[in-house]
Amino acid sequence: METAEIKLTSKDYASEMEVKWCPGCGDYSILKQVQTVFPDLGIPKENFAFISGIGCSSRFTYYMDTYGMHSIHGRAAAIASGVKAANPALSVWIVSGDGDALSIGGNHFIHLMRKNFDVNYLVFNNQIYSLTKGQYSPTSERGKVTKSSPYGSIEEPFNPSELALGAKASFVARTLDRDPKHMQAVLKRAHAHKGTSFVEVYQNCPVFNDTAFFAFSDKETKKEEAILLEHNKPLVFGSNDEKGIKFEGITPIIVNISESKISPNDLWIHDEKDKTKANILSRFFDTTFNDVHFPRPFGIIYANERPVYDENLVAQIDTVTAKKGKISLNKILSGEKTWTIN
Amino acid sequence: MNTLKSIPPQKTTVLESESVVVRFSGDSGDGMQLTGMQFSDTAAFLGNDISTFPDYPSEIRAPIGTVAGVSGFQVHFGSKEIFTSGDEYDVLVAMNAAALKVDLPRLKKGGFIIANTAGFDKKNLGLAQYHDGINPLEDDTLSNYTVLQVDVTRLTKEALADSGLGTKDIERSKNMFVLGVLFWMFDKPLDHTLKFIEEKFVKKPEVALANEKTLRAGWIYGENTEIFNTQFKVSAAKLPAGEYRSITGNHATAIGLIAAAEKSGLPLFLGSYPITPATDILHELSKYKANGVKTLQAEDEIAGICSAIGASYAGNLAVTTTSGPGMALKTEALGLATMLEIPLVVVNVQRGGPSTGLPTKTEQSDLLMALHGRHGEAPIPVIAASSPSDCFEMAYEACRISVEHMTPVILLTDGYIANGSEPWLFPTEDKLAKISVKFLDKVNSDNDVLLPYKRNELLVRPWIKPGTKGLEHRIGGLEKQNETGNVSYDPKNHETMTKLRAAKIEKIADHIPLAKPDSGKEKAKVLVLGWGSTAGSIKTAVRELIADGNDVAHIHLKYINPFPKNLGDLLKGYEKVLIPEMNCGQLLQLIRAKYLVPAIGFSKVQGLPFTTPELKAKIKELL
Numbered sequence: 001m002e003t004a005e006i007k008l009t010s011k012d013y014a015s016e017m018e019v020k021w022c023p024g025c026g027d028y029s030i031l032k033q034v035q036t037v038f039p040d041l042g043i044p045k046e047n048f049a050f051i052s053g054i055g056c057s058s059r060f061t062y063y064m065d066t067y068g069m070h071s072i073h074g075r076a077a078a079i080a081s082g083v084k085a086a087n088p089a090l091s092v093w094i095v096s097g098d099g100d101a102l103s104i105g106g107n108h109f110i111h112l113m114r115k116n117f118d119v120n121y122l123v124f125n126n127q128i129y130s131l132t133k134g135q136y137s138p139t140s141e142r143g144k145v146t147k148s149s150p151y152g153s154i155e156e157p158f159n160p161s162e163l164a165l166g167a168k169a170s171f172v173a174r175t176l177d178r179d180p181k182h183m184q185a186v187l188k189r190a191h192a193h194k195g196t197s198f199v200e201v202y203q204n205c206p207v208f209n210d211t212a213f214f215a216f217s218d219k220e221t222k223k224e225e226a227i228l229l230e231h232n233k234p235l236v237f238g239s240n241d242e243k244g245i246k247f248e249g250i251t252p253i254i255v256n257i258s259e260s261k262i263s264p265n266d267l268w269i270h271d272e273k274d275k276t277k278a279n280i281l282s283r284f285f286d287t288t289f290n291d292v293h294f295p296r297p298f299g300i301i302y303a304n305e306r307p308v309y310d311e312n313l314v315a316q317i318d319t320v321t322a323k324k325g326k327i328s329l330n331k332i333l334s335g336e337k338t339w340t341i342n
Numbered sequence: 343m344n345t346l347k348s349i350p351p352q353k354t355t356v357l358e359s360e361s362v363v364v365r366f367s368g369d370s371g372d373g374m375q376l377t378g379m380q381f382s383d384t385a386a387f388l389g390n391d392i393s394t395f396p397d398y399p400s401e402i403r404a405p406i407g408t409v410a411g412v413s414g415f416q417v418h419f420g421s422k423e424i425f426t427s428g429d430e431y432d433v434l435v436a437m438n439a440a441a442l443k444v445d446l447p448r449l450k451k452g453g454f455i456i457a458n459t460a461g462f463d464k465k466n467l468g469l470a471q472y473h474d475g476i477n478p479l480e481d482d483t484l485s486n487y488t489v490l491q492v493d494v495t496r497l498t499k500e501a502l503a504d505s506g507l508g509t510k511d512i513e514r515s516k517n518m519f520v521l522g523v524l525f526w527m528f529d530k531p532l533d534h535t536l537k538f539i540e541e542k543f544v545k546k547p548e549v550a551l552a553n554e555k556t557l558r559a560g561w562i563y564g565e566n567t568e569i570f571n572t573q574f575k576v577s578a579a580k581l582p583a584g585e586y587r588s589i590t591g592n593h594a595t596a597i598g599l600i601a602a603a604e605k606s607g608l609p610l611f612l613g614s615y616p617i618t619p620a621t622d623i624l625h626e627l628s629k630y631k632a633n634g635v636k637t638l639q640a641e642d643e644i645a646g647i648c649s650a651i652g653a654s655y656a657g658n659l660a661v662t663t664t665s666g667p668g669m670a671l672k673t674e675a676l677g678l679a680t681m682l683e684i685p686l687v688v689v690n691v692q693r694g695g696p697s698t699g700l701p702t703k704t705e706q707s708d709l710l711m712a713l714h715g716r717h718g719e720a721p722i723p724v725i726a727a728s729s730p731s732d733c734f735e736m737a738y739e740a741c742r743i744s745v746e747h748m749t750p751v752i753l754l755t756d757g758y759i760a761n762g763s764e765p766w767l768f769p770t771e772d773k774l775a776k777i778s779v780k781f782l783d784k785v786n787s788d789n790d791v792l793l794p795y796k797r798n799e800l801l802v803r804p805w806i807k808p809g810t811k812g813l814e815h816r817i818g819g820l821e822k823q824n825e826t827g828n829v830s831y832d833p834k835n836h837e838t839m840t841k842l843r844a845a846k847i848e849k850i851a852d853h854i855p856l857a858k859p860d861s862g863k864e865k866a867k868v869l870v871l872g873w874g875s876t877a878g879s880i881k882t883a884v885r886e887l888i889a890d891g892n893d894v895a896h897i898h899l900k901y902i903n904p905f906p907k908n909l910g911d912l913l914k915g916y917e918k919v920l921i922p923e924m925n926c927g928q929l930l931q932l933i934r935a936k937y938l939v940p941a942i943g944f945s946k947v948q949g950l951p952f953t954t955p956e957l958k959a960k961i962k963e964l965l
Contacts, residue, residue, distance in 0.1 A: 015816065017828070049808045051652070054819075062816050062829065067808035069655060070818030071648075072678050078645035082652025082660070083808070085636055086611055090656065090808055108648075111641035313636060320631035327633055329604045329771045332597050335587045338768075339387045342583055 008045060010035040015065040021056060026177030026203035030124060031063055033183040034093075041191050043091045050093045051080040053105060056131050057097035057124035057203075074105030077112040077121065081309075084117045088310040091191070092119040098139040099129050102158050106138075113167035115309045116195045120187075123160060124201050128209035146208075160200045161282040161301055165275070170195035172278065172302045176202035178217035182228070182298060189300055195308050216296055229281070229299030234267035237295050244268075251289050252280060278302035355572045356529075361420025362576055363428030364524070367445045368437030368461075370403050370413045373517035377435075378415025379763075381524055384534045386588050386765045389578025390419040393878065394763045395427030395951075400618065400701045407461075407469035412444045421577040425729075425878035427762060429953035432574075433527070435520055437461050437494070439470035442478060454488045454572075456523065458516075460495035490569050494519050501559035505552045515556040522560020528574050532557055582767060589766045591730040591759035592619070595689055596626035598737025599661055600633060606745060606777035608659035612637045613649030615668060618701045619757040620691035623663045643668035647675040647688065654684045655817075657781060657807035659741060663689040665757075666708050667698065673715050676750055678819045680720040680843065683795070683803050685744040685751075689737070692756040694949045703949025704758035706874050707925035712752045713903055713932070719840045721847040723747070724903040726754040728877035731766035733759060736900060739854075742777045747850055748802045754902075756924075758951050759875040782806045782813060794827035800853075801846035848904055857906035861885050862895025868964045869916035871941070873899040873929050876922055876952055883957035892965055902929070910937045918964045920944055922952055 013035040021027045038048070048066035052058035054073035061068035067090075071079050080094045101109050101123045112121065128146065129135040135148035139160065143152040164172045171193040175186040183201065190197035202213040216226040227237040227245075235245040236257070244257045244267040255262055271277055278301050284294040364381065366374045375396055382394045397414040404411030418428035433454045436442040438461030449455065462479050478484055479491060498516040505512070518539075525532055536554060543550035564570045603610035614624045614637070628637045636658070640646040647662040654660035664672065669690045679686045692708045694700025712724045723743055727736040733755050740753040782804035785792050794815050795803045806813050815827065823830035824838055858864075860877075861884045872880045877898045884896040897912065899905070913919060913933075919941040921930045927943035934941055944960045946952055 017816075044811070046811045046814055047809055049656075050816075061818065064816075066814050068816040068818075069652075069682070070816065070820065071651075072674055072819055075644060075648045075675065078640065078648035079652040079655070081638065081645070082611065082613055082649030082654075083656045084652075085638055085649065086609070086653035086656035086658040086660075087807075087809060107641055108645055111645070313638075317631045317634055317636070321634075324632045327630070329601060332600055332630075332633075333768045333770065334585065335589070335768075337383070337387070338585050338587045339389070340583075340585050341389055341578075341581050 008039040010039065012045065013038045013065050015063055017062045019063050020059065022207050024204075024206040025056070026126065026205070027057060027060065027124060029177040029180060030122070030183065030201055030203065031060060033180050033187060034064070037184050037187045037191075041091070041188070047090050048093065049083055049090045050095060051076045051083060052095040053100040054131070055097040055100045055129075057095055058100060060095040074100055074103070075108060076100070077105060077108035080119050081112060081115070081117050084119050084310045085313055088118070088314060094119060094121045096121070096123050098123060098125045098127060098137045098160070102160060102163070103138045110163070110167035113164055113169040113196055113198065116168075116170055116306060117309045118194050118196070118311065120190045120197045120199065122199050122201060124203040125160060126203045126205040126209055127157070127212050128205055130205045130208050134208040157286075159282065159285045162279070162285065164198045165279055165282055165302060169198050169302070170304055170306050171197040171300070172282070173198070173300045174200045174202070174298050176213055176216055176298065177204055179298075186299065189303070193303055194305050216298070225295050227284075227295040227297050229270050229297050229301065231270055231272045231300065234264040234269055236264070236267065245294070252294065253289070254292055254294070272300050272303040275302060275304065356575050357572060358575045358577075360422050360576070361418060361424060362433065362528070362574055363416065363418045363431040364433045364435070365414055365416045365431040365445055365449070366435045367412060367414045367441035368435070368517075369406055369440070370399060370401070370411045371406065372413070372437045373514070374413050374415050374437070377517045377521050378417055380521055380535045380538060382417040382419070382763065383588055384525070384530050385417065385419040385528075385576075386586070387534055388530065389581070390421065390576055391424040391579040391581055392417060392419040392588075392763070392765060393424045393427045394418075395758065396761045398702055405469070407438055407440055407466050409440045409444055409470060412441050414441075414445060419576060421579050423579065423581070424764075425881045426951065426954065429955060435524070437520070439466045439472060439478070443470050443472070449487065451486050452488070454490065455484060456490045456492060456520070458494040458520070459491050460493055488572075492523065492563070497559065497563060498556055501556050502552050505548070505555065507548065507552050511549060511552065515552050518553045518556040519560040519563070522557040522562075523564045523570070526561045526564030526573070527570065528576065532561060581765065584767045586765045587768055588763050589731055589734070589768075590622070590761060590763040591727065591733040591755050592622035592691065592761065593626055594731055594733035594766070595727075595737040595753070595755060595760075596623045598734040599627065599659075599687070599741060600630060600635065601734070601774055602738045602741030602777060603635070603659045604633070604771075605774050606659060606741065606779045608657070608745070608779060610635045611650060611653035611658040611660045612663065613640050613646045613653065613660070614638070614663045615640050615643045615646045617643070617665045617668045619693055619760050620663045620665045620668075620689065622760070623689060623691070643671035644675060647672040647686075650686055651675060651679055651682070651684065654679075654686050655682070655808070657805070659687075659745065660685065661687040661689065663691070665691050665693045666695045669708060669711060669715070676722065677716045677718060677720050679750040680716070680722060681819050681822075682817050683748045683843070684805070685748060687737075687740045687744050687751055687753060689740070689753045689755065691760045692754060694947075700949040702757065704756045704875065704951060705924050705947060705949060706754075706756060706876070707928065707947070708754065709873070709902070709925065709928040710931070712754055719844065721844050721903065723749060723751045723847055723850055724754065725751065725901050726874040726899070727759060728874060728898055728900060730759050730762050730764045732877075732900070734766070738774065742775060743850060743853070745777060745779050745805075746802070746853070747800060747846065748805060749847065754874060756875045779805070781810070783810060785812065793825045795822055796825045797842070797846070800849055801842060851904040851907045854901045854904075854906060856908045857897055857899065857912055859895045860898045862888055864895070864912065865915040866895040867893040867916070868895070868918045868920060868961060869913070870894065870896045870957075870961060871899065871919055871921045871929070871933065872896070873902060873923070876924065879952040879954060879957055880922060882954045883961060886954065887958060887961060894961055894965065899929070902932070905936065913937055913939050918942065920961060920964055922946070922957060922960070924951070
């Protein structure tokens with residue numbers, strides 16, 4: 001008998017576990033946005049599986065009323081690949097942090113991007129190790145003073161989106177905890193994308209690395225420091241949307257639209273499928289072009305579907321089965337050559 | 343053991359023997375593994391019992407002609423039951439000077455050497471580091487042996503003079519010439535190898551023809567050349583009636599896993615990273631796409647086991663295969679699987695360690711690691727295969743225990759049985775034990791609350807597949823509250839859960855076979871207690887000693903954690919317990935600790951199996 005499905009709400013995705021992040025942690029917002037968008041994704045609740053590693057972010061799994069595994073440090077991506085390979089019908093979400101994904105789990109991170117399983121990979125980047133109470137992470141800026149770097153970190157940080165693109169990610173996006181609407185839109189796109197969807201979420205740690213990303217969300221600065229990407233739209237930013245980015249040869253430059261009377265069509269038009277442009281965009285991070293500082297891009301930096309591992313795995317099985325047919329167990333046991341002893 | 347008995351003289355002397363050991367030895371590129379396998383398969387098809395031992399260097403192509411590049415393949419075949427690949431050989435095929443140098447020490451006095459003279463030229467002698475002007479074929483080094491010198495390289499060239507093949511292809515056929523000579527010597531037909539050649543080179547008929555010609559040329563050479571005046575006759579063995587196939591341990595492991603998947607109705611998933619000597623299991627399973635087998639070549643050993651954990655969580659029969667170094671990398675994930683209480687089969691094909699150690703040589707030194715190599719109290723069942731074909735049974739058992747008891751299981755094999763082969767009286771599908779699997783499909787408590795860690799009478803929790811409506815729940819590596827599976831830091835609960843996890847593994851003892859003597863009686867002066875790949879050597883040694891009237895018995899353990907329930911009582915029936923192991927006494931520690939028996943260790947860590955004389959000598963000391 002068919003019954004009309006009752007549409008779930010965000011509350012249906014909240015588990016009974018008490019949420020135990022610190023007050024003011026950016027993780028609360030991420031949890032809220034995920035729970036908000038999930039009822040709209042058209043997936044039966046029982047088909048969601050969250051796989052997380054270790055760290056503050058990875059407790060996320062316990063707070064979602066879905067299937068979930070809180071695993072071991074750095075290995076969520078590897079475990080998720082097995083879950084997805086075994087049951088491609090599941091919607092698999094990996095939740096990780098900058099240490100979990102990019103330090104101890106770095107190898108699994110790059111190979112997941114390369115293999116392109118159809119999973120979603122949320123990395124909560126707070127540029128610090130929080131669960132271990134404040135050490136610099138692989139995304140902490142050079143000179144960062146922490147308990148393990150009292151005289152300043154001497155390490156160069158990873159730029160996660162650049163790393164993901166280098167590892168052949170098919171979907172790379174950036175959003176931040178303080179912009180709920182933006183995050184919801186990015187999460188929906190990540191879900192819709194077939195292949196590994198890497199979403200870097202700038203997440204504030206109020207205890208060990210407060211205000212690390214405020215420049216991108218604070219009213220005073222965000223229009224100058226952040227640029228919102230929209231597919232097929234020119235790159236425009238500034239307090240009054242007066243600045244644009246265009247190419248001079250292969251070098252991006254910032255132009256004042258009103259002063260130079262440049263038409264929006266002359267600006268860099270964002271194309272999610274253009275890997276070359278995505279590579280340059282991802283470098284709007286710590287790279288300057290002709291000594292000019294560029295705003296940090298948020299949104300879908302790159303999205304271009306290509307063959308998906310779990311689909312190919314099943315397709316290959318189907319092809320070989322159609323060609324060869326299933327081998328009976330008795331045939332497998334006997335092999336090709338046998339002899340009889342009387 | 344096998345003395346060659348002369349039959350009245352005639353043009354060709356025929357020596358009858360109960361068993362013969364042949365060692366094929368040459369350069370890594372000389373095709374000795376293939377030659378040995380062809381010879382072994384032919385012997386097996388003709389009804390001999392056989393045991394083989396490929397012994398190759400870890401370098402794929404070490405410098406040609408050097409001692410480091412010598413690749414050997416040993417086959418022991420007979421008209422009686424054969425349990426080992428043989429301690430010393432009757433016939434040594436030496437394709438070059440280096441091969442002779444490496445393998446001569448284990449040739450029986452009076453044995454035969456078939457030497458490829460082209461491999462003993464000045465260059466090859468130099469590469470094998472014989473002193474200037476010294477050629478063992480020309481001085482009295484080999485005076486205790488019968489040396490048959492054959493210029494294989496030249497004869498192969500002559501046989502293929504009008505084949506139109508290039509020098510390289512001709513050179514590559516020379517192993518077929520040697521094989522032809524051997525088939526003549528042992529009075530074996532060429533049919534099996536001819537069929538093999540035809541199938542292997544179906545797309546290269548000119549190469550097939552060349553190989554066939556060379557094989558026949560070798561046989562004819564044996565028959566017509568005066569230096570070859572001895573033929574060996576090894577009659578068929580009196581093996582149990584039935585249909586046989588030849589199988590290596592790794593191959594047997596692979597199909598044991600497939601059989602368990604088919605019988606349990608679970609899809610098979612393998613997450614694995616290539617590592618010697620375990621890789622052939624990955625190769626083999628990768629062929630079975632048409633049976634739905636999913637193989638994932640992971641980015642590293644950790645991803646190998648972690649992907650398997652993910653697949654198990656999603657409801658597959660999940661396996662990871664590896665060897666020592668990989669096992670070390672998997673330990674944290676093993677702890678997770680223990681905490682999650684999900685099925686997982688881990689196959690460790692042991693090799694010489696520690697570190698990179700002896701990648702292509704055998705050892706049993708990962709036993710204590712299998713038992714204890716995890717942080718925290720993390721008991722895991724450990725079982726071990728005792729011969730190539732036993733790998734099938736134990737792989738099947740590993741799967742059965744794993745899914746029926748919701749636990750990771752470690753299966754130990756080793757390089758010796760993984761690469762070695764033997765005839766196998768294979769089972770049919772209907773003879774395989776049942777494997778029962780049930781996924782939870784509805785809430786398992788009266789008050790409509792899911793209890794993921796509620797246990798049945800075996801102390802086993804339910805297996806719950808993501809995708810099952812209404813059973814959404816979270817599991818993880820943090821300690822769990824009893825029954826609910828919720829995170830719990832309660833001190834008493836942690837102790838309860840630790841003990842429950844241990845009791846669950848102990849209970850498996852009720853569902854495995856009891857131990858019993860493999861040879862000898864339940865009471866004797868000396869018990870030889872073994873595990874794993876030493877089975878063949880111990881069996882041979884003990885049976886020979888019993889035949890000589892000695893009061894000795896042999897028990898071979900296949901289940902090590904938990905031990906068979908009756909083992910403690912059984913041990914009381916023996917005055918002395920000797921435990922031979924290819925390690926420094928690991929089972930020894932376990933037996934002494936658990937049963938307070940003053941067992942005596944006998945260890946060998948040379949990357950080589952025990953020989954029968956070694957074992958017999960040690961046992962005799964105790965008699």
